[in-house]
Amino acid sequence: MSAVLKSEVLDIRPIQExxxxxxxxxxxxxxxFPWSERIFLDCVAAGYHCRVLLKEGDVAGYCIVAHAAEEVHILNICVGPEYRREGxxxxxxxxEISIGAESGAKEIYLEVRVSNLGAIxxxxxxxxxxxxVRKDYYPTGSGREDAYVFRLLLEDFEHGFTSLNLYV
Ligand SMILES: CC(C)(COP(=O)(O)OP(=O)(O)OC[C@H]1O[C@@H](n2cnc3c(N)ncnc32)[C@H](O)[C@@H]1OP(=O)(O)O)[C@@H](O)C(=O)NCCC(=O)NCCS
Structure with missing residues (x-):
């Protein structure tokens, strides 16, 4: 899949070694508390959707997503600091919403630190x-932090699968 974002060529494809x-x-x-290389490799081996977004050929961000029959779980999404707030x-x-909807998924879930206001x-x-809320879900420097659980019902996705717009 390719798209144009702020006049630059983008591509989303599976992570390669x-x-x-x-x-x-x-x-x-x-x-x-970053994931280790082992965790990323295990996610690839487990068959999760591990995708990078390339901007002008460079890795700008990535997501790791588990697609089950009717449920999609976003495990990690991250964008390089120099590429943020560009969509x-x-x-x-x-x-991932598009792929989930196409394969018949009904819901997409994720957890997010209660302090991560930008991601929220x-x-x-x-x-x-x-x-x-999942109590004490994440480590912090001094203890544990709660996670919010967010869910998107695909039938509620406002733009619908057929009109997903990759030109933001
Ligand atoms: C959270 C994160 C993935 C967002 O990536 P991004 O590419 O900058 O996000 P986008 O540009 O697509 O933002 C889309 C919208 O999300 C909201 N948003 C994103 N980052 C935000 C921030 N720091 N503060 C407030 N709103 C934010 C805005 O509404 C934004 O739209 P706008 O720029 O038109 O106002 C990125 O900041 C990141 O990698 N953070 C560190 C890792 C992380 O926290 N991942 C999420 C774990 S649950």
């Missing part, structure tokens, strides 16, 4: 609703 160093660099720049994460998620805005903007 030679993307891993770039993915790890973004991961480590973005999280206090990359929105595009990655819309792509992103999910709300796409129509996800907060449906609960």
């Amino acid at each position: 030679n993307d891993i160093p770039s993915v790890l660099k973004i991961e480590q720049a973005s999280y206090r 990359c994460a929105r595009l990655l998620i819309k792509n 805005d992103l999910y709300k903007g796409l129509g996800f609703k907060n449906i609960g």
Whole structure:
């Protein structure tokens, strides 16, 4: 899939082995408790959708998503600091919504730290609703932090599968 975002050529494709160093660099720049290379490789081996968004050929962001029969679970979504607020994460998620809808999924879930206000805005903007809290779900420097559980019912996705717009 290719699209034009802010006049630059984009591509979303499965992660390849030679993307891993770039993915790890973004991961480590973005999280206090980053995933290891082993976790990414395990996700690939498990058959999860592990996709990178390329901008002018460089890895700008990625998502790791588990697609089951009727349920999709976003496990990780991350965009390099220098590529943020350009619509990359929105595009990655819309792509997974599109794939989920096409394969008959009914719901998309994710967890997010209650303090991650930017990500929460992103999910709300796409129509996800907060449906609960997982207590002490994430580590912090000094203890644990709750997660919100967000869900998007695909029938509620406002633009619908057929009109997903990759030109944001
Ligand atoms: C959260 C994250 C993935 C967003 O990626 P992004 O490519 O910058 O997001 P987008 O440009 O697609 O943003 C789409 C919308 O989400 C909201 N949004 C995204 N980041 C935001 C922020 N920091 N503050 C407020 N709103 C934000 C805005 O509504 C934005 O639309 P706008 O730019 O037109 O106002 C990115 O900041 C990131 O990688 N953070 C570190 C990793 C992380 O927290 N991942 C989520 C774990 S649950």
